[in-house]
């Protein structure tokens with residue numbers, strides 16, 4: 001549970017301003033690439049657009065996530081190089097993994113980018129011998145829950161008042177194939 005407490009502390013109330021009107025982006029190609037500290041400003045901007053509920057990750061948190069070589073982070077980019085999606089995963093010392101955040105730009109949603117990021121990061125985890133991935137999701141975030149269920153995650157627990165605003169979360173888990181068998 002120490003990891004859960006650490007992740008809980010990542011959330012900081014941030015003023016995100018007015019909601020934006022979303023116009024779907026023209027169809028384009030997408031590619032997954034590693035996300036490194038040189039993408040920090042871009043991921044911060046996209047993160048604020050993805051999480052508009054007033055609790056968000058700070059620059060300090062992203063710096064922390066990017067500074068640990070064991071962790072994994074990927075971005076999805078268009079051919080023009082624009083970042084339209086990201087995922088961050090903490091790899092714990094016991095060999096399990098914790099998906100800390102995933103986001104897709106509002107105008108690029110429902111194009112399987114989120115699922116693609118999940119598949120990509122899970123494949124990388126399997127190669128590292130990681131056997132389980134866990135994540136937390138707000139009970140109100142039914143869209144993300146659908147994506148996780150679609151990708152093979154199941155709810156294993158409900159944690160009361162997990163978020164700073166008092167909302168509960170679902171703890172979801174997925175078992176990954178054992179690459180040694």
Ligand SMILES: CC(C)(COP(=O)(O)OP(=O)(O)OC[C@H]1O[C@@H](n2cnc3c(N)ncnc32)[C@H](O)[C@@H]1OP(=O)(O)O)[C@@H](O)C(=O)NCCC(=O)NCCS
Nearest residue numbers: 050102103104109110111112113114115137143144146147
């Ligand atoms: C959650 C999120 C990452 C999904 O990204 P996405 O690229 O739009 O998701 P995908 O296109 O890969 O969705 C795959 C499937 O998940 C389900 N799904 C995804 N978003 C959904 C939504 N808003 N409502 C219902 N089902 C949804 C659908 O079954 C979808 O398949 P379909 O479009 O063929 O029906 C994106 O909505 C987002 O960035 N949300 C804000 C940040 C967030 O909540 N992150 C998760 C925190 S735990």
